[in-house]
Amino acid sequence: MAPYRVFEEYNIEITDEIKDKYKEVITELGEDVQREGLVKTPERAAKAMQFLTSGYNSDPVEILKGAMFAEDYNDMVIIKDIELYSLCEHHMLPFFGKAHVAYIPNGHIVGLSKIPRVVDVFARRLQVQERLTHDILECLHQTLKPKGVAVVIEAAHMCMMMRGVQKQNSTTTTSGFRGQFEKVETRTEFLNLISANLH
Template sequence: MRDAVRVILEEMGEDPAREGLQKTPERVARALLFLTQGLKRPLDDAIGDALFTSDNDEIVVVRNIEFYSLCEHHMLPIIGHVDIGYLPNGKVLGLSKLARIVDLYARRLQIQENMTREIAEAVQSVTGARGVAVQVRAAHMCMAMRGVEKVESETITSMMLGAFRNHPQTRQEFLQLIGQGRK
């Protein structure tokens, strides 16, 4: 990977031997491996033993889980927030594990639409919930830094499974909960 970065620098017209770039190939390689570490991690790593028996049958919501990803088309940053809600079915997941699930899928070359679905399906498969709702809001640097150069644009995607898909009232409750206090 380091050699590939050197070639990229040369093709850009840079001198990889100049002082400021001498260690750049190694730094870029380490950064890319970190930013894509979700590719090599199984879902069980994110969950551990944090699935607990519970009588709760009301919506559990964790909102504003920040994430950083790389778009698979340009390898430029996607920066945003994820809101997750689920209706427990005898089991609840440790709250921090929802953030770990987000990181697992964000830390790979990705498109937002797929990441949204993958997070929802992961929460569903781990918890056996009666329903799962995921909303992702993000800024895409491939739209802001190049191309159309729309810095203020935000992309919103959602995935509703089970009761959140089949019952408009449940979906509406989730949307109200994640919207509370937002400007």
């Protein structure tokens, strides 16, 4: 039996258009696009950029609705340490880190894999960390209609590390809370749990 494989598909016409633009940029930077190491770079970059912004082609609401189940569970559900990779919309340089997401069901739970998928959909767009946090929070809040939602994102930004202030060890934390997580005790429980080393 053949192993499970993931296939990436690209629109040839769009890829060619982006590839041509990358050729122009590389040439304007003073490089030779015919040099051996760069011959295939415009096409690779075109495909990479389409993958890194593929979130524009996915509907996070439909992802959640496709895996919602009626369940009488009323306690906190936490998915922590969700890896995320995104592009800063200001310089189109990466920022990366972890998202911690929790919700308190209100008659429905959602398949656990769907929350990381929602994080990926919003991360794979040109973003700022503050809006990324808000997008994930509001999508879960509006779609699941839970008793509460919490999102915390910790990320390092290459635009701060490679250029500008060049602070290699700085990280940025953003958070958002709705419903029961606006209560101090619930929010504190969540923050303690994502900080604990439970495994």
